[in-house]
Amino acid sequence: MDRTLIKAITIDAIGTLVAPRPSVGAIYAKTLSSAGALLPQKIEQILEIQFQKTYRTLSVKHALSGITERNEKKFWHQIIQQTIEACVPKVTELQLKTWVRLLWEQLAKPENWDEIPGSRPPIEVLTRCAYPVYVFSNSDGRLHKILKGLGLKTLVQDVFLATDIGYRKPHPQAFAAVQDALGLEPAEILHVGNDSEADVHGALAAGWQAAYLGDDIVPKGTLKLNRLGDLVEILLEQSTNDSA
Secondary structure (H helix, E strand, C coil): CCHHHCCEEEECCECCCEEECCCHHHHHHHHHHHCCCCCCCCHHHHHHHHHHHHHHHHHHCCCCECCCHHHHHHHHHHHHHHHHHHHCCCCCHHHHHHHHHHHHHHCCCHHHEEECCCCHHHHHHHHHCCCCEEEEECCCCHHHHHHHHCCCHHHCCCEEEHHHHCECCCCHHHHHHHHHHHCCCHHHEEEEECCHHHHHHHHHHCCCEEEEECCCCCCCCCEEECCHHHHHHHHHHHHHHHHC
16 A cells, blocks of 8 residues: 555445444334334344345345446345344235335434444544545435434545445446546545455456455555554654655
8 A cells, every 4th residue: 555645535334434323123013113113122132143044135236337226225125124023923915025124214213323433533633734635335216315314424525435436345346427417537546345255356457556454364565454443543643754
């Protein structure tokens, strides 16, 4: 990694900047209970485990190109439906349709999300130090509402979503579209994320620089972070050394 080349920073959203509060399983359980579902004990943990399992299974077959709000909504509706069917007994077709819609809408509400602890100050510092920061996410349009509600949207220069670009990371065209919008050379962009395949391998394949928040093994040259604040310390230390 050559920190001296960096002119812009893009940051992934889900799991990097924001996360469901307190968890997807808890949100699902509360919403289903309010809608009249008869739920077994400890359903929050059961729903969370099933949701994660269903997401991983369906994501393997999820397309990286031709992304629209419509097909993303269909994709998430499939995840929600299969999660409910696996966890909630005796669901009628009408109930299932209603609950899927409710759960989709719940995850668009800012009150069901929270900032990853310590994510806001680094963005503020990086911006003050002339590093423009952007959000670059595989999310759909709901993320705009979430970031705005949490007061994070005004901290970044722009938000690039898969449903706006038409491609999901790690597709090369996803990175090419953002790079064209920024008007920079590949090595001048640093992408930060918590998905080793989509964020790290995708960025490096596009010629970008990459920083990783996670436990996976990543390619040599990737900047590994324990927290987003580490990035500020590294870049500011480099700037100080360059001016010394």
